[in-house]
Amino acid sequence: NAGVTQTPKFQVLKTGQSMTLQCAQDMNHEYMSWYRQDPGMGLRLIHYSVGAGITDQGEVPNGYNVSRSTTEDFPLRLLSAAPSQTSVYFCASSFHDSVYGYTFGSGTRLTVV
Amino acid sequence: AQKVTQAQTEISVVEKEDVTLDCVYETRDTTYYLFWYKQPPSGELVFLIRRNSFDEQNEISGRYSWNFQKSTSSFNFTITASQVVDSAVYFCALVGVNQGGKLIFGQGTELSVKP
DSSP, rough: OOOOOEEEEEEETTTTTOOOEEEEEOOOOSSSEEEOOOOTEEEEEEEEEETTTTTOOOOOTEEEEEOOOSSSSSOOOESOOOOOGGGEEEEEEEOOOTTTTOEEEEEEEEOOO | OOOOEEESSEEEEEEEEEEEEOOOOEEOOEEEEEEEEEEEEEEOEEEEEEEEOOOOOOETTEEEEEEEEEGEEEEEEEEESSGGOEEEEEEEEEEEESTTTTEEEEEEOOOEOOO
């Protein structure tokens, strides 16, 4: 049982490049979400999904796209990276009643230069 | 709108002291869940507790205890006899049952326990 798997763990991008952060879970969780963590700002919700084919914007969605074609996968796409997107990104998943809490991946540290 | 406020940015205590981390929340949902997470220096997020808005009983787990008061919209976390291993950033979070998984976090409290 792998839980929530995020890849890559580290990434350096140049301004304007695009990339996809991968997130996969094997717990059959309905809910999945993406957060970014910046110093002093806690975790801010980027996008979230309540099931395959359904996504919605969180607090800071600009510059990011998501899709959820399967229950297991929830990739986050940066369309044109900017230095302001330098951050640590976490993916999370949960059952709809969150009785066991939200399970988080180990994070992706992204630097945009 | 949902909001979680952790007013204490940093707390420093000496080992064996008791420490309370404050969490105040805002929501229009009548049914909601509150959470505490721990983020040690290694960076992973560790689930500590989930509390249903209908259950106002305090909970104790070893040296950890949680005080949920709906009347003041607070969900405070106390560590008794703190240890150096408790040093971490602690996050409080909230999701309304009608918010479709939109879990919102507070800014976090960095706890430093010195020997």
